[in-house]
Structure formats: C-alpha cells, structure tokens
Amino acid sequence: xxxxxxxxxxxxxxxxxxxxxxxxxxxxxxxxxxxxxxxxxxxxxxxxxxxxxxxxxxxxxxxxxxxxxxxxxxxxxxxxxxxxxxxxxxxxxxxxxxxxxxxxxxxxxxxxxxxxxxxxxxxxxxxxxxxxxxxxxxxxxxxxxxxxxxxxxxxxxxxxxxxxxxxxxxxxxxxxxxxxxxxxxxxxxxxxxxxxxxxxxxxxxxxxxxxxxxxxxxxxxxxxxxxxxxxxxxxxxxxxxxxxxxxxxxxxxxxxxxxxxxxxxxxxxxxxxxxxxxxxxxxxxxxxxxxxxxxxxxxxxxxxxxxxxxxxxxxxxxxxxxxxxxxxxxxxxxxxxxxxxxxxxxx
DNA sequence: AATACGTGGGT
DNA sequence: TACCCAAGTAT
Numbered sequence: 481x482x483x484x485x486x487x488x489x490x491x492x493x494x495x496x497x498x499x500x501x502x503x504x505x506x507x508x509x510x511x512x513x514x515x516x517x518x519x520x521x522x523x524x525x526x527x528x529x530x531x532x533x534x535x536x537x538x539x540x541x542x543x544x545x546x547x548x549x550x551x552x553x554x555x556x557x558x559x560x561x562x563x564x565x566x567x568x569x570x571x572x573x574x575x576x577x578x579x580x581x582x583x584x585x586x587x588x589x590x591x592x593x594x595x596x597x598x599x600x601x602x603x604x605x606x607x608x609x610x611x612x613x614x615x616x617x618x619x620x621x622x623x624x625x626x627x628x629x630x631x632x633x634x635x636x637x638x639x640x641x642x643x644x645x646x647x648x649x650x651x652x653x654x655x656x657x658x659x660x661x662x663x664x665x666x667x668x669x670x671x672x673x674x675x676x677x678x679x680x681x682x683x684x685x686x687x688x689x690x691x692x693x694x695x696x697x698x699x700x701x702x703x704x705x706x707x708x709x710x711x712x713x714x715x716x717x718x719x720x721x722x723x724x725x726x727x728x729x730x731x732x733x734x735x736x737x738x739x740x741x742x743x744x745x746x747x748x749x750x751x752x753x754x755x756x757x758x759x760x761x762x763x764x765x766x767x768x769x770x771x772x773x774x775x776x777x778x779x780x781x782x783x784x785x786x787x788x789x790x791x792x793x794x795x796x797x798x799x800x801x802x803x804x805x806x807x808x809x810x811x812x813x814x815x816x817x818x819x820x821x822x823x824x825x826x827x
Numbered sequence: 828a829a830t831a832c833g834t835g836g837g838t
Numbered sequence: 839t840a841c842c843c844a845a846g847t848a849t
Binding site for chain 1: 840841842843844845846847848
C-alpha cells in the first residue's frame with residue numbers, strides 16, 4: 481500500500497478538484513443545491529442503483545414531496561408508489577421513517593454530524609458520510625463502490641472490498657486525504673472519477689486527471705484492483721401463481737408478510753412447488769414467468785383455479801383501477817403482462 | 828461475519 | 839445464457 485506525504489495529498493486534492501470543477505457531473509439534479517433533504521433522498525435512491533435509473537425517480541419524487549415535512553406527512557402508499565420499480569423497498573420505508581424523525585422528533589432541525597446522521601433509519605456509514613460532507617461540510621470519506629475502486633487502484637490496497645472489515649482499512653488510509661475545505665466536492669469528485677476514467681470495466685486510466693497518483697497503473701497491475709471476492713449465485717425457487725377472477729372480473733391478490741422478500745406487497749397468491757408436476761389448476765402458460773432477485777431466481781407458473789377455500793385476512797379481489805393505484809413489484813407486473821397476453825391469444 | 832434485500836444494464 | 843455490476847444497510 482502506498483503512503484502519501486502531505487505535499488502529495490495537497491497536490492492530489494488540487495488536481496482532483498480542478499478536474500471536478502471542469503468536468504464533474506454538475507448537471508445531476510440532486511447537485512442543484514445542497515439541501516440535506518435533496519441529498520438524503522438522492523443518496524437513498526442511489527444505494528446499489530445506477531445514476532441513469534435514479535434521475536427520473538428523483539425528479540418525480542421531489543416534485544411530489546418537495547420537503548422533509550411533505551414526506552413525513554405523506555401516506556406510505558404514496559411513498560412506495562413513487563419508489564415502485566426501484567427495488568430494495570426497505571429504503572423507501574426507511575427514508576419515510578427518517579423524514580418523520582427529522583420533521584417531527586427533531587422539529588425540522590437536521591442532524592449535521594456523521595454520528596447523528598448514522599442514527600437515522602436507512603442511513604449507514606456511506607450515506608451518513610455523504611450527507612455530512614455534501615450538506616454539512618464535514619470532512620469524512622464517503623466510502624462506496626466508487627471510492628473502493630478508485631483508492632484501491634491509487635494506493636494499491638489489496639484488502640478484499642467484499643469484507644466488512646476492509647472499510648476500516650480504506651477509512652484509515654483516506655481520511656487524511658479528504659479535503660477539509662471542500663469535503664462534499666471531494667467525495668463527489670471521487671464518484672465521478674469512479675464512473676468515468678476509473679470505471680470498473682475498460683477504464684481510461686491514462687487520461688485520468690489523477691493518473692500520476694495511480695500506483696497500480698504505474699506498476700502495470702491496475703487490472704488486479706479492486707480485490708473483490710465473488711458473490712454466490714441466486715438459488716432457483718419454483719412457485720405456482722393462483723389466478724382467480726370474481727364475478728366482477730376483479731383479480732385475487734394476496735399480501736406478502738411484513739418482512740422478507742417484497743415485504744408487504746400484493747401479488748397473485750404464490751405457492752411453492754417442487755416441479756411442474758405439482759401444478760394444481762389449469763396450466764395457463766407454456767413458459768414460466770421468471771424473475772431474478774439479488775439472491776434468488778424465481779420461476780412462477782400461473783394456474784387458473786376455480787375458487788379458494790375462503791378469503792383469508794391477507795387476500796383481496798382488486799379491480800384494475802385499484803391495481804394501478806398501488807405499488808406493485810416487478811414480478812407482479814410481469815405476471816399481469818403474462819395474463820394479458822394469454823387472454824389476447826385466446827380471443 | 829455472512830446473508831437478505833430488487834432491478835436493469837452490459838458483456 | 840449466465841454472470842457481474844451499480845452512490846449500501848440491517849440484522
């Protein structure tokens with residue numbers, strides 16, 4: 481691992497920020513100003529999610545709920561509808577809760593320190609540092625995937641970034657490098673660098689504004705950084721999805737448990753099966769609806785059933801209008817599309 | 828520490 | 839196709 485002296489650190493800050501001022505992504509909607517609410521909403525949305533995907537969601541969210549008070553007073557259904565399709569839905573619920581804490585418990589007085597921000601729901605080490613540095617000018621490193629990638633290469637840090645304890649190694653190495661005068665810009669410059677000249681695949685390191693500080697490139701081993709162990713592949717699970725319409729033509733839905741995958745969302749009633757041999761009703765499709773989550777791959781077979789025993793407390797018939805008004809997970813949208821296609825074919 | 832937690836895009 | 843990635847957090 482490289483160890484920079486004070487002169488190198490100061491030169492690095494200067495070169496990085498000069499580049500950021502010229503070529504940084506100043507146009508990103510959440511960089512319009514440093515209102516902590518805007519920063520928090522954007523950071524929660526950006527967790528494990530691409531910038532291109534977030535932009536549309538962010539603009540729509542801020543138009544609908546422009547202030548932390550507006551979010552705090554909004555019904556959860558509205559928050560989830562605005563989040564529909566973004567995934568990792570606990571982020572939306574945590575953001576909602578965090579807004580309530582700020583607006584109600586703290587009466588609008590934002591926590592400004594890293595430690596206080598960390599206590600908000602959905603705010604972990606990265607997000608606390610991002611908000612503290614961008615909105616409140618605190619000199620803390622916002623260590624995300626970009627940060628790991630950029631500094632693993634610059635400093636030749638060999639620790640596996642998939643391991644939790646590695647965060648501490650990076651923190652110790654880079655905390656002295658963060659520019660105390662412009663910490664928010666420093667962190668955002670690293671992110672911009674990490675998605676451009678120093679991106680994951682096919683980086684353009686030679687033309688990077690900080691190429692002269694890149695120890696891995698200097699030693700011709702840049703492709704070995706960052707060191708990251710592999711994830712396990714998703715486990716396959718099969719289900720049958722019960723399809724039942726009532727006399728009004730409304731479709732039977734079932735609410736998922738309030739914890740676990742797609743917690744609290746309404747979908748067709750899903751029943752695990754071992755194989756296609758176990759389907760209980762009339763098989764509606766030749767091909768299954770498949771959906772890949774981060775850790776699971778689902779194969780879902782829609783089957784037409786004549787009735788269910790008796791509506792349980794978590795089952796309801798929903799009209800098309802009701803279905804459209806509520807937030808539904810991607811899997812359910814795929815199932816609906818599949819049903820519509822089967823219906824069209826049969827006509 | 829290891830795992831759960833969504834979705835879309837690139838190769 | 840299958841796999842990996844993309845501004846992580848909670849438990």
